[in-house]
Amino acid sequence: MTRTWVATALQRIEADARRSADTHLIPLPLPEYPGVDVYLKDESTHPSGSLKHRLARSLFLYGLCNGHIGPGTTIVESSSGSTAISEAYFARLLGLPFVAVVPRGTAAAKLAEIAFFGGRCVEVEPGEVYAEAERIARDCGGHYMDQFTYAERATDWRGNNNIAESIFSQLRHEPHLLPRWIVVGAGTGGTSATIGRYIRYRRDALATTQLVVVDPEHSVFFDAFAQGRGDLRSTQRGRIEGIGRPRVEPSFVPTVIDRMLRVPDARSFAAALALSARLGRRVGPSSGTNLAGVLQLAREMAERGERGSIVSLICDAGERYADTLFDPAWQRAQGLDAEAIDATWRAAPPLAGAARAGAAGVGQSRP
Incomplete structure (x- = not known):
């Protein structure tokens, strides 16, 4: 299945x-x-409005082919906005829940776009985005995409x-x-x-x-x-x-x-x-x-x-x-x-x- x-x-x-x-x-x-x-x-x-659309597509393919993403997997990302918007787009495409951990003060228009694609935003202090994203993914049994680690290897x-x-x-x-x-x-x-x-x-x-x-x-x-x-x-x-x-x-x-x-x-x-x-x-x-x-x-x-x-x-x-x-x-x-x-x-x-x-x-x- x-x-x-x-x-x-x-x-x-x-x-x-x-x-x-x-x-x-x-x-x-x-x-x-x-x-x-x-x-x-x-x-x-x-379609999701930025350069990060390419990255989000690559990260989803990477997660799927590595066995990290399956039916119902909650996708979690730390992002200043654009990557989260693009990942929310692909999460909706696959029918998966999405949580974006963003720095407090991120542009309101970006938060609205994440919500438009069905994502949920968690605002934290800038230095806390990595740890909070990891914690949320761990607590819900989801997958932390971690764009800052995997961007260079997810793209062919x-x-x-x-x-x-x-x-x-x-x-x-x-x-x-x-x-x-x-x-x-x-x-x-x-x-x-x-x-x-x-x-x-x-x-x-x-x-x-x-x-x-x-x-x-x-x-x-x-x-x-x-x-x-x-x-x-x-x-x-x-x-x-x-x-x-x-x-x-x-x-x-x-x-x-x-x-x-x-x-x-x-x-x-x-x-x-x-x-x-x-x-x-x-x-x-x-x-x-x-x-x-x-x-x-x-x-x-x-x-x-x-x-x-x-x-x-x-x-x-x-x-x-x-x-x-x-x-x-x-x-x-x-x-x-x-x-x-x-x-x-x-x-x-x-x-x-x-x-x-x-x-x-x-x-x-x-x-």
């Missing part, structure tokens, strides 16, 4: 994936930097239409077949691990394409990368939901990253607003963090007279941040005036960066 249920569950997830085309690769014209082609992969168009980084394979496939008909840079943030570290491994697996991309990870304030990933340490901790809570962490997560794989850039939160917010205005639609703050990194690299390429392409992500839509980023009162409180937003495209100062030892062809600066 259990094997039959698992087979049915796998079929439902596969059928769900087949119902929609891949996410769009949107060209972003940058007249400020001629010769540099920028593309944004729009992950907000997934060699292909299977993962995000890296999709990017390279979509670039086949563009002027530059291989990107010069791919820019992503790190929350679990799963996306950067998948893309970094795939670049190496492709071989033809090894000499051309490099991976840059952008990290917001109060996250320890940048310092862990720069110092070669895995034991760093922070007691400060980040404000860019979905990326940055107070500890070095098990799924963060620094050895496949070529360079990291530290992005001030104010720059992320301003960039998200600037990008929203240029696209004519709202994007979330982590997309602004990505854009800040893209523009730094575009400036460097233009200064060297280099032509090529940069690919990054729209992680989620801005509607989830109506009561923060897109609230005029909140913007004023953050000092986000029109001048600061307009400065995004040219006048922003260089970001602090660190390069992997032995990485060729990348600049390096220290904070």
Whole structure:
């Protein structure tokens, strides 16, 4: 009976994936930097609204095929919101109960989306999310998905239409077949691990394409990368939901990253607003963090007279941040005036960066 249920569950997830085309690769014209082609992969168009849809699907497949998920299994996750929304979507698809353990203060719109898909939210202090999720899963005999441990191993980084394979496939008909840079943030570290491994697996991309990870304030990933340490901790809570962490997560794989850039939160917010205005639609703050990194690299390429392409992500839509980023009162409180937003495209100062030892062809600066 259990094997039959698992087979049915796998079929439902596969059928769900087949119902929609891949996410769009949107060209972003940058007249400020001629010769540099920028593309944004729009992950907000997934059925659950964010990049985390891919991760949730992989985690469910991983749990099913490892025998951790069966009929009636309660699914539990620790999440700042987007992963929980996506996991709630798949839990409902399979008829399973879902509990999200989220940091207190998570955006109300995200909590509402988790509830919309049938999930229950438990709000705790940021430092308690891991232990509370483990406790709930243990007490109810459920399964703790633990995205921060399993993100890098649940995804098939060699292909299977993962995000890296999709990017390279979509670039086949563009002027530059291989990107010069791919820019992503790190929350679990799963996306950067998948893309970094795939670049190496492709071989033809090894000499051309490099991976840059952008990290917001109060996250320890940048310092862990720069110092070669895995034991760093922070007691400060980040404000860019979905990326940055107070500890070095098990799924963060620094050895496949070529360079990291530290992005001030104010720059992320301003960039998200600037990008929203240029696209004519709202994007979330982590997309602004990505854009800040893209523009730094575009400036460097233009200064060297280099032509090529940069690919990054729209992680989620801005509607989830109506009561923060897109609230005029909140913007004023953050000092986000029109001048600061307009400065995004040219006048922003260089970001602090660190390069992997032995990485060729990348600049390096220290904070």
